[in-house]
Amino acid sequence: MSVPQRDDQVRTPIFNAMPAGVLILATAILASAAIVALIPEAGRWIIASSLVIGGPAGMALPAQPLGHVAPLVLHVFIHFGLMHLVMNLAVLIGAGRAVGLALGGGVKGTAGFLVFFFVCSVAGAALEVLLPHDAIVQMGGASTGVSGLIAAAGWVRGGYRGMLSLALPWIGFNILIALTGMVLPIPISWAGHIGGTVAGALLFPLVLASFGEGRGGRPGA
Known part of the structure; x- marks a missing residue:
């Protein structure tokens, strides 16, 4: 199965015709970062509500304002430092534009883009939580969702x-991080990245067929 690539996806400059789904996510992420930076009390609540928290089996996890399920979605809106934020936004804009154009710019295509992004985000966060841990771990950032967009952009660019x-x-690359982390701990959620990527690779053709508008919604043979 392959996914067709439209001519306008190749010829249009990257910052032209930015899909609505990308703009919605980027705006929400930047707004969250601004609140965290400028309004400390609100920022602390956002972080406490959005962090994905995992730990050893049977261990009681720290309480969170919205519980432990909401962060599976909300973690994409919080970032740890400017570099973390910029890197995720760069991939969101680059890969997300290709995916958004493939799905179409209408309401249906935008909804499909957001559904796809957050399903990949939940998949990545869930894998991080489900893996065995010997201590409490905390995770945040949009890299779970953008990892799914990387796989989807590959579908758009050249099918399977x-x-x-x-x-x-x-x-x-993330498996290498995992192996390196056995010797020298690296504060990167390799499991979240892999979970998001696998979800994106498996689900994008289905999302394109279900939500794609016009030609972009018809996977090729």
């Missing part, structure tokens, strides 16, 4: 082979 050409190197 295009997806593999982007997804496999990213998965391999």
